[in-house]
Amino acid sequence: MTTSWWRWLLPFLSASCVLTSEPPGVKIRITDRGLDMLKAETQRFVEQEISEIVLPEMKGTEGRFQYTITDAKIISLDLTTVDLSFIPSVGLLFDVQNSSITLSFHRRILYWFFYDTGLINASAEGVNIHTALRLIRDQDGRMKIGNISCDAKIHRMRAQFSGTLSKVYDFLASFLTTGMRFLLNQKLCPVLDHAALVHVNSMLDTIPVRSEVDDYIGIDYSLLSDPHTSQRSLDMDFRGMFFSLANENELLPNLAVEPVFREYNRMVYLGLSEYFFDSGMFAYYKAGMFTMDIANERMPRDLEVLLRTTYLGAIVMMNAALVDAPIALYLNVTSPPKTSIRTSGATVSVSAHVRVMLLPAGKEPIQLSSMTMENKFNAKVSMKGKRLAVHADLRRFKIFSNQSALESLALIPLQAPLKTMLQMSVVPLINNWTKRGVRIPLADGMDFIEEVVEYHNGFIVIGANLHFSKSMREMIQGNSTRASEL
Secondary structure, eight states, X not given: OOHHHHGXXXXXXXXXXXXXXXXXXXXXXXXXXXHHHHHHHHHHHHHHXXXXXXXXXXXXXXXXXXXXXXXXXXXXXXXXXXXXXXXXTTEEEEEEEEEEEEEEEEEEEEETTEEEEEEEEEEEEEEEEEEEEEEEEOTTSOEEEEEEEEEEEEEEEEEEEOSTTTTTTHHHHHHHHHHHHHHHHHHHHHHHHHIIIIIIHHHHTTSOSEEESSSSEEEEOOBSSOOEEOSSEEEEEEOOEEEETTBTTOOOOOOSOOOOOOOOSSSEEEEEEHHHHHHHHHHHHHTTOSEEEEOGGXXXXXXXXXXXXXXXXXXXXXXXXXXXSOEEEEEEEOSOOEEEEETTEEEEEXXXXXXXXXXXXXXXXXXXXXXXXXXXXXXXXXXXXXXXXXXXXXXXXXXXXXXXXXXXXXXXXXXXXHHHHIIIIIHHHHHHHHTTOEEOSOOTTEEEEEEEEEEETTEEEEEEEEEESSOHHHHHHHHHHHHHHO
């Protein structure tokens, strides 16, 4: 950075960011490697925005010349030296140096009794643009470009006339190019301001902040503070909390370990704390989703035979006529499941109340037994595009009676078949639900690829590279189209 334009950056450095003591459930880091990919997209986008600059008509008199310049347009750009970098504690710097812009104009010139029209080709050389963008958290908790500082200069401009009087008009070139250089200098920064504050912010609107996941729960991805930039990275702390749509104010306190990033080798890193997963299960628990009835056609035949054999004596003692009545299992999770993440992997502990019920026709169900079931599942986290999914496998299973130790001994024969029932009936239902995944806070048109999942004590880190499925302009235009349809 040169001293001449560093000064207009100082107001950014004195601005304070919004801080919170709440630990993030989700963190994202974009590294300087990721910024290299964003640079190419940003350069293409800036070139398109500058290409659409419209210069006003110029009229005037110079000596015996009367001139009118119309249809001024940019026909090509050569942004030879472009850099996109982080500004610590501020945001991003987009820097263009020693570049050129080629323009064309139509002329109408009256000299004495001669009237002439033709085309002027001009080139603006030594184009330098320094643009600093301050990244903030807006009132909705979304990352936005808060303001922009821009300094644009064109050092020289040359024009070439065509036509029969081109040599005569050469002395006008200096006068006209001075005016056009002034107009172009005045246009560059407003165009970039609008591109950042309107178009790019429109693209950032596609990042979810508070949205529904399904018919039962939603997720809050609001930023807890302004994004933090260092020399090598942009770090964002998100609330990363699920909530029940039926009662959005009943929330799980966040006491989990904050994810920590220690690497910069990949373009992007996603950190997920135990709280992220626990809040999701808490929300489903509060929404009443962790109950299941296994009866009639959902009851495995072998399990029904075993249950009937186990409780035959109790049924006969109650009423021998009920021996052939269907048997059912009612499962009800008694507390929100709990996640444990260690370097060896992630597990989820679930405690449930299980009732064995007899279903006599035309009568109220009769309880044969009540037991507690404790399960531990291995949870494997994966990423695809922008969606995070979890696959569960039953790791540990235990049942015991709520009544007595003697009855717990009697339940031992049920251990294996109930575990098999969970593996064959319940776990596939869970995985069919979780494989749809939940979207992470990433803009439309950007996806994760080449993901690597690492487990740490208290959190998970997913390192990945970025892929643009759309150009930046397509992402912006797509969002504008959706907004106009609402």
